[in-house]
Amino acid sequence: MAFRTLFFAAYASALTVPRNTTFTPPSPSSSTLDDVHLWGVAINPPTALPQAATANDLRWQPSLDFDTDGCYNVPAIGADGTIAQGLPHNFVSPSSDCRDPSDLDNNNVYSRQRCNANGWCIYLYDYYFEKDVAIPYLLDVGHTHDWEHIAVWVDANNKAQYVAASKHGGYQIKAAADVRWDGEHPKIVYHKDGANTHCFRFADAADDAIENAKGVWFRGPLVSYNGFPAGIRDLLYAHDFGKANIALKDSAFPGNIMSAKPTAITFDASVDALGSPGYP
Structure with a gap:
């Protein structure tokens, strides 16, 4: 009984402590983060890296919105090697501490291109x-940290032909003609998939009623x-994010390519050609 009282007292305190409160908790790992959150501290994400992207990576970068029952990406x-420590997923709401308007100002997206000679x-x-909550305010089946992915397939005529959006370990694939576009940027929404965790979905016409704090399709x-x-990519790719996985690192990239590949495309997922992945 004493532990339960202490737990919920600490939890109630956590709900009222602003995200940017100055406090130095014990150094958490993904396995202990729910315990650390009992201190009532929501740890800020790292400061964003400056944009440094190839012209083609920028050309096809998806435009996103975020349903209100989920986080913003961060x-x-x-640049100093600080890695995001994430947020707890037990006994919290899907969007608590991870949907601050400032998260859209301090933001990064990561990309990698691979081309074949064809x-x-x-x-x-x-x-x-920072988290992926399936069951709000209860002991949850979700997880601290979430990585989600979007693929754009472009043909030899430099025309987008397919888009694939990650969904619970796989990809939903659509022809470009069946996707809504913001210029050359596919429109994708981060949402909670019913009673399941979060994933990406393709936008429909109703999604032009933007739900993020910027009020625009966001990149x-x-x-x-x-x-x-120098050295920062290797630090990121070597980090263990628990149940969440970076798609761009060498060990995962070919597998994600094949999962996101339409059957109509012939593609060697292990080969770079035509100057890929390129330099900013």
């Missing part, structure tokens, strides 16, 4: 979220594969 790493290119975009500052400060 930087996963800062002219096909994939542009894969990675988004980091955060983009960092391409070769756009990181």
Whole structure:
């Protein structure tokens, strides 16, 4: 009984402490973060890296909105090597502490291009979220940290032909003609998938009633594969985000390419050609 009283007292305190409160808690890991949150501290994400992206990565970068029952994506790493520590997912709401308007000002998206000699290119975009809550305010089946991904497939004529959006470990794939576009940027929404955790979905006409704090289809500052400060990409790709996985790192990139690939495309997921992944 004493523990339960202490727990809910600490939890109630956590609900009232602003995200930017100055406090130094014990250094958390993803496995202990729910315990650390009992201190009543929501840890700020790292300061964003400056945009450093190739022209083509920028050309096809998706435009996003975020349903109100979820987080905004934030930087996963800062220029000093600080890695996002995430947020707890138990006994909290899906959007608590992770939907501050400032998160859209301090923001990064990550990308990697791979082309084959036949002219096909994939542009894969990675988004980091601090938590993924399935069951609000209860012991939850979700997880601290979430990585979601979007792929744009471009043909030899430099025309987008397919878009793939990550969904619970796989991808939903649509022909470009069936996707809503913001110029050359596919419109994608981060949403809570019913009683499940969060994922991306393709936007429909109703989604032009924007729900994010900027009131626009949003594209955060983009960092391409070769756009990181020296050593920072390796630090990020080596980090263990628990149940969430970076799609762009070497060990995961080919598998994500194949999962996001339409059957109509012939593509070697292990080969770079035509200058990919390129330099900003």
